[in-house]
Amino acid sequence: MEKIKPLVLIVDDNSTNIDLLVDTLKNDYRLGVAKNGQKALDYTEKHLPDLILLDIMMPGADGYEVCTKLKAATRTKDIPVIFITAMTETAHKTRAFEAGALDYITKPFHTAEVKARVRTHLSLKKAREHEIYIASKIQKTLLLGKPPRDINGIQIAQLTIPSQKVDGDFYDFFKLNNQCFDLVVGDVMGKGIPAALLGAAIKSHFLRVLNELIRLTEKKEFPDPEKIISSVHSSMIDQLEDIETFVTLCYARFDMAKYLLSFVDCGHMRTIHFHADSNRCSLLRGVNMPLGFPEQEPFKQTLVSFKPGDLFVFYSDGLTEAKNQDGVLYGEKRLVDFVQKNAIIEPKELINIVRKNVVAFSQSDIFDDDLTCVLVGIEKKSTSQALLDKAKLEIKNDLTELARVRAFVRNFCEGIPDLPLDNNRINLIELAVTEVTANIIKHAYGEHTGEQIQINALLLDDKIVLQFYDWGKEFDPKSVPLPVFDGSQSGGFGLHIISHTVDEVVYSRDKKGRNCACLKIKLTRKD
Amino acid sequence: MKLSTEKIGEVTVVTVLTEVLDASNAEEFKIATAPILEKNNKVVFEISQIKFMDSSGCGTLLSFLRQLKSSNGTLKLCRVQEPVRRLFELVRIDRIIEIFDTKEEAVKAF
Known part of the structure; x- marks a missing residue:
């Protein structure tokens, strides 16, 4: 199988120079050409050439700037860059090396020299890649x-x-x-x-x-x-x-x-x-x-x-x-x-x-x-607590559904044997579920209507658990500012109310990536 | 939302005729009340009908209070049901808005 030839990018604004370099290199390499700095960056980002021949003086971004940008990006920083330019002063060369160049060829150049330097740097690059390959093999197998x-x-x-x-x-x-x-x-x-x-x-x-x-x-x-x-x-x-x-x-x-x-x-x-x-x-x-x-x-x-x-x-x-x-x-x-x-x-x-x-x-x-x-x-221990009762409600993300949520929860609470929750407690639970549901309806789905919210009510031996599931935006309770109680603000009370009306509240994402707000209410039974 | 208003001297008493004031109708409540607050700056809300209120309801009352205060008036509440009173304590509205057992006491307090 014939090996794919390395890709060399030639960056120069002068057509004569480009033609000369293309003639020099076309038999041994695949070639790309860019006529200014921005095009060079775009080409590199897209094709990741194996080596770049870079002119310094160009309209727009010059060679130094292009090289600095290439060296700053993780994807492109290991591509060897050879400056090829008519500027022969040491200061220019030094600056090129500072920008990250590996080599420097001055114009007018000899084609044999260009060929030799390109070949050398490509083989050095190959050697570096091989070392990385070996090291990553060691890592995978031994480390x-x-x-x-x-x-x-x-x-x-x-x-x-x-x-x-x-x-x-x-x-x-x-x-x-x-x-x-x-x-x-x-x-x-x-x-x-x-x-x-x-x-x-x-x-x-x-x-x-x-x-x-x-x-x-x-x-x-x-x-x-x-x-x-x-x-x-x-x-x-x-x-x-x-x-x-x-x-x-x-x-x-x-x-x-x-x-x-x-x-x-x-x-x-x-x-x-x-x-x-x-x-x-x-x-x-x-x-x-x-x-x-x-x-x-x-x-x-x-x-x-x-x-x-x-x-x-x-x-x-x-x-x-x-x-x-x-x-x-x-x-x-x-x-x-x-x-x-x-x-x-x-x-x-x-x-x-x-x-x-x-x-x-x-x-x-x-x-x-x-x-x-x-x-x-x-792993969580399997809960030894038996699930004594379970109910489920599905609602749309519409504020008119709040009354249904309250009725659902009240009905569930009033159905618990021995009535461990008195009316005051149920009133507070109604308040908490209204706040939780209203938060989800207002924030989880943005402007989308017709989305679903699922509510599970679970009765365990010593508590009830209310789970509110939505498939919308993740909710971070820490992102909500604390409420101000001086009358200067109308909002921000919801989370405060929730945390003060139930025994525990946990916001999380479950295994399927759904958001879950989970309220726990302890039951105190009369002996 | 149905409201009934009654003028006792300088004070306007607004009786709120709904059992629920929550996020689903707080905006409606605001719109229905707006014309009353434009013309009057001493207002009592009689809310004995309201069995359930949430934070949106509280927020609306607080925004009324701010509006009335900016026109040198104020707002008082009367005949608050127990669950609503618990909510007011929770968000400390009872420390910001005066609450009375009867309409008469509220009117007299201006």
Whole structure:
């Protein structure tokens, strides 16, 4: 099979120059031509040439500006640029190199020289690409472990987007028994094959240390994470110092018998812990320095208890340092907010949404750094509470439906045996459901009419649960300003009313991506 | 929406003839009341008919209050049913608008 020839873009405003370059290169390469800076940028964005020959003096955006822009964009920054120009002064050449040029050819040029330089830079580019290919192969096969499938009550999902410069992100899982496993996520400072190999070496150190320590312990207890890290560190510190690099990582042990996480964080990104019961996130930070720093204090582990429904998010800096086109970082806060809003979604689905969200944010699926993310979801225990009664109402997003919603809820409440809710309580519940429904009708679907809202009423032993589902815009209660009670404003009371009339309110998106507002009302029964 | 008005001295008493004042009819209430507020600045709303009110109803009353205050008048409420009173306490309207048990007391209080 004949190989596709490399694509070379010629950027020049002078037809004679273009003709000359085309004649020189047409036998060996596919060629594109742009006659000004903007056209060059458009062409590059569309066709991603393998190399660009760039004139400096052009009407509109000049060569320096074009080159600077190409180097600023993740997609185009690795394309070799050779300036080809009549300007021979050193200052011009220096400026070209500062703008990101790899080479500089002065006019009038010899065709043989142009051919030679183009060939050299294309082969260098190919060599770089090959290194990235090898590094990403190493990453895929050696650096990224497979999660255990059979730990009771745990769901794990993971995501990796290798960058164009593999930079040694790694993770692995060590199953200890059916209720306990360890997870290590880490990031080697540095890029390319060296970082990838070092990551692989660290992983094998972990396995070796884990084996040795388990063999040494008498009572068949598992060695503590802090002990594991200390051993790995002391066996690797010399090598790490030799090659002047360091490794950030988080080593975490999930114990499903005790619902306990013990972790050693060594300067890694703060792990997000979503708490299902309070619907909030906390950030887990350790006290240890990265591996490879000499004179370490003894490594210390931190204990965190968790509950059914909780979620842990481990990730590399590639995720939070993903940039959008204005250079704004995705950031920890955006990730935390995103996790909090979507934590109810199963890890396997959630990991896809994380990917979509960061890709949508950066408007690109190519990233400067490796991007890894591991989700560990603690399964909800099946509710031991039997569902005693259930009712369903479907309404249109029209404010005239509010009366029906109230009648539905009143009817449901009045039908509970022994009447645990008195009339005052039911009045307040009517108020709460009116506010919730009116919010959804006014905001979820914008101007669209005829859309649906589904309301479920569930009776459990000690509470009733009212769920309001819509398929519209996501609702973030934190985006609503707090109410002002001095009479100066007419709105903003809805959420205040809801939270003060029912025992619990949770806004979320469910597994199908529907919005759910869930109200819980405790029942106090007379004995 | 049906309203009935009665002039007692300088004070206009508006009796609101609806059982429900919520997001579905708050706008209608506003439109029906607008001509009354244009001509009068001392107004009592007699709301004994209203069994259910939500935040939209509260918001509408607060906007009436602001309008009347800007023309040096004010607004008072009377004969508020228990569930509505609970709502007023919740959003603290009872601290901003005077509420009376009877129409007469409300009128006298101006």
